[in-house]
Amino acid sequence: MRVALDARKLHDGGIGTYIRGLLGTLRSSYRGDEWIALVDPADQTGMRDVYTGTVRPVRAGKYGLMEHVVVPAEARRAGAELLHAPHYTLPLGWSGPSVVTIHDLIHIRFARFHPPGAALYARFMAGLAVRRARVVMADSEATKRDVIELLGAPEARIRVVPLGVDPVFSLKDAAYVENYREQRRLPDGYVLYVGARKGHKNLELLLRAWATMRTSERPPLVLSGIPWAADDPLAVLAQALGVAGVVRFSGKVTDERSLSLLYSGASLLVQPSLAEGFGLPPLEAMACGTPVLSSDAASLPEVLGDAAELLPPRDPAAWAAAVLRLLSDRAKRAEMTERGLKRAALFTWERTAAATYSIYEEALAKRG
Numbered sequence: 182m183r184v185a186l187d188a189r190k191l192h193d194g195g196i197g198t199y200i201r202g203l204l205g206t207l208r209s210s211y212r213g214d215e216w217i218a219l220v221d222p223a224d225q226t227g228m229r230d231v232y233t234g235t236v237r238p239v240r241a242g243k244y245g246l247m248e249h250v251v252v253p254a255e256a257r258r259a260g261a262e263l264l265h266a267p268h269y270t271l272p273l274g275w276s277g278p279s280v281v282t283i284h285d286l287i288h289i290r291f292a293r294f295h296p297p298g299a300a301l302y303a304r305f306m307a308g309l310a311v312r313r314a315r316v317v318m319a320d321s322e323a324t325k326r327d328v329i330e331l332l333g334a335p336e337a338r339i340r341v342v343p344l345g346v347d348p349v350f351s352l353k354d355a356a357y358v359e360n361y362r363e364q365r366r367l368p369d370g371y372v373l374y375v376g377a378r379k380g381h382k383n384l385e386l387l388l389r390a391w392a393t394m395r396t397s398e399r400p401p402l403v404l405s406g407i408p409w410a411a412d413d414p415l416a417v418l419a420q421a422l423g424v425a426g427v428v429r430f431s432g433k434v435t436d437e438r439s440l441s442l443l444y445s446g447a448s449l450l451v452q453p454s455l456a457e458g459f460g461l462p463p464l465e466a467m468a469c470g471t472p473v474l475s476s477d478a479a480s481l482p483e484v485l486g487d488a489a490e491l492l493p494p495r496d497p498a499a500w501a502a503a504v505l506r507l508l509s510d511r512a513k514r515a516e517m518t519e520r521g522l523k524r525a526a527l528f529t530w531e532r533t534a535a536a537t538y539s540i541y542e543e544a545l546a547k548r549g
Contacts, residue, residue: 184541185217185261187252187272189243191224191231194377195461196268196284201231202345203267206534208234217259219252235259244302249273263545269307271314278544281314282342283307285458285479286327287381294380308332315544318342318537320459321480340540343484344459345530349437350468352522353445361442365431368401372504373447373471375405375440375462383453383476384415389497390504392422400508403429405443444469448514449507452476455494460484464528467521472514474503488517488524 186204190196207216215235220228222238237259241251253275256264266272266281286307292300311317311334319325319341328334362369378384384404391399408430409416419425434440444450450466452475460481463473467488475481476494485491490507492499507514 182263182541182545183215183217183259183261184263184265185219185237185256185259186265187239187267188218188224188232189221189239189241189248189252190268191218191220191228195459198347198461199282199284199344200267202347202530203534203537204232204234206345206530207538208232210531210534211538217256217261219255219259244270263541265541266310266314269303269310271306271310273309278547279314280316280318280540280544281310282318282320283311283324283328283458284320285324285456286331287456287458289331290327290456291381304331311338314338315547316340316540318540320344321483323480323483324458340536342533342536342540343528344461345533346461346464346468346525346528347437347530350441350444350465350525352470353442358442358445361439362446365443367403367431367446368429370448370508371401371403371429371446372449372451372508373403373405373443373466374451374453375443375466376452378404378406378409378413378415381455383455383494385418386453386494386497386500387451388415388419388422388424388428390500391424391427393498393501394505396423398505399424399427400448400504401427401429403431403443403447405431405434405440407433440465441469444471447471449474449504451500451504452481452489453494453500454478454481457481457484463489464525468525470518470522472507472517473521474500474507484528486524488520490517 188200217235219239225238228236239255241248249272252272263278264275271281288303289300317339325339444466450471450473452463456479473489475489477491478494
């Protein structure tokens with residue numbers, strides 16, 4: 182088969198991780214087929230670091246009118262039989278067999294956390310995509326339920342395909358981890374959050390949880406990425422609560438190896454989200470041997486199983502108590518590490534690619 186995958190979001194957060202993991206594994210596992218990556222011209226030069234298959238540049242902005250013309254035109258020029266849209270925008274100019282992946286519908290479910298009009302756009306474009314695609318892929322049963330409820334998609338055309346954990350996320354030598362921590366000037370025994378700082382990520386809960394702890398018992402809280410600006414609402418809240426002094430930042434994390442060392446240096450990873458379409462960071466942390474404390478919202482219980490400790494995402498006092506309890510209980514953290522390693526090992530890109538390959542075959546066999 183000849184499949185074109187819209188890879189213009191190659192480096193966009195979780196969707197970028199999905200594109201890189203899926204493309205690379207399809208290429209290595211199914212060499213008799215052709216996998217065509219449609220990429221932003223700015224990413225074309227560095228593609229060999231992440232993908233060695235066919236690459237075609239596409240000059241069209243994301244979420245603009247031109248993508249509905251230029252993306253399908255380039256897919257046709259490349260001779261693609263099927264187009265895979267790895268997020269909820271399936272170009273209107275493509276009339277052939279197609280598959281769309283819906284990672285989440287957080288823009289619709291939590292519209293208040295996004296710019297005005299974002300929910301309407303997401304509902305319109307995702308609604309069109311699920312009606313036009315021959316098969317709809319969802320990362321989790323939770324996302325599948327949202328696609329049915331919020332978009333009215335027929336359940337018979339939705340397939341759940343979990344994501345994978347890259348092998349780079351694994352147990353690391355203590356000396357490498359310590360060297361990384363010193364280079365980044367990260368405190369010993371830190372509690373870690375990895376991800377965006379959007380409203381639905383619920384970082385306010387962490388700040389309020391830390392505020393309920395006695396000053397002497399507060400562990401350092403490290404957020405991935407660059408420091409927040411002084412006028413950032415989270416920074417203002419941290420200052421008002423008196424916890425700004427214990428919040429630290431990892432600095433930019435530009436590759437998976439660096440991220441794996443950041444996970445490995447943490448005593449605990451916290452995932453307080455109000456919603457996740459899947460939840461890769463806690464699984465990646467588990468693969469590095471780091472215990473996870475997560476909210477019990479949306480897909481997280483489904484993905485993490487009994488390997489994480491789960492709490493309601495709106496109870497700061499409960500989170501504070503759980504963090505302090507886990508940090509003081511080495512035996513419990515060791516037990517969680519063992520369960521986490523086993524849980525993370527279930528999620529591989531090979532399994533994701535195999536399920537996706539079967540869906541491509543299904544979509545090509547279906548009549549339009």
